[in-house]
Amino acid sequence: MKKSFTEKVYEIAKRIPRGKVATYGQIARLAGNARAARAVGMAMKCNSDTSIIPCHRVVTSDGGLTGYAFGGIPAKKSLLLKEGVHFSGNKVNLALSKWNHEK
DNA sequence: CGTATGACTAGCT
DNA sequence: CAGCTAGCCATAC
Numbered sequence: 817m818k819k820s821f822t823e824k825v826y827e828i829a830k831r832i833p834r835g836k837v838a839t840y841g842q843i844a845r846l847a848g849n850a851r852a853a854r855a856v857g858m859a860m861k862c863n864s865d866t867s868i869i870p871c872h873r874v875v876t877s878d879g880g881l882t883g884y885a886f887g888g889i890p891a892k893k894s895l896l897l898k899e900g901v902h903f904s905g906n907k908v909n910l911a912l913s914k915w916n917h918e919k
Numbered sequence: 920c921g922t923a924t925g926a927c928t929a930g931c932t
Numbered sequence: 933c934a935g936c937t938a939g940c941c942a943t944a945c
Contacts, residue, residue: 820942820943821941821943822942822943839927839928840926840927840928841927841928844927844941849940849941849942850940851927851928851939851940851941852927852940852941852942853926853928853940854924854925854926854927854941855925855927855940855941855942855943856926856927856941856942857925857926857927858924858926858941858942859926860926862943871926874926875926876927876928877927877928877929878928881926883925883926884926885926892926922944922945923943923944924942924943924944925941925942927939928938928939928940929937929938929939930936930937930939931935931936931937932935932937
């Protein structure tokens with residue numbers, strides 16, 4: 817059985833370490849399509865298991881928070897803050913908290 | 920198969 | 933810095 821792009825996205829999202837965040841573009845690239853950031857977002861909003869898929873650790877290339885089907889931006893920011901992610905105003909400080917999958 | 924949608928990204932004004 | 937446009941991709945109908 818061949819895994820769909822969405823399935824790959826879930827696998828990647830699940831391995832994002834606590835206290836770090838990944839961008840849609842980063843996940844899209846790991847999933848095999850660097851330009852499928854939009855498809856990544858779609859998978860995220862379609863997810864039903866925030867307990868196994870930390871979609872709140874997924875942000876835009878600018879570190880900005882988007883969507884979150886379980887409380888909106890405030891809930892997402894709160895979760896990231898609680899995990900130790902560095903914030904810059906209303907956005908994530910990617911310089912300090914961007915996930916480095918190769919390390 | 921073609922159209923529509925969306926939690927994106929990069930570039931321009 | 934804020935707002936808008938065009939391009940790209942996977943999924944649903």
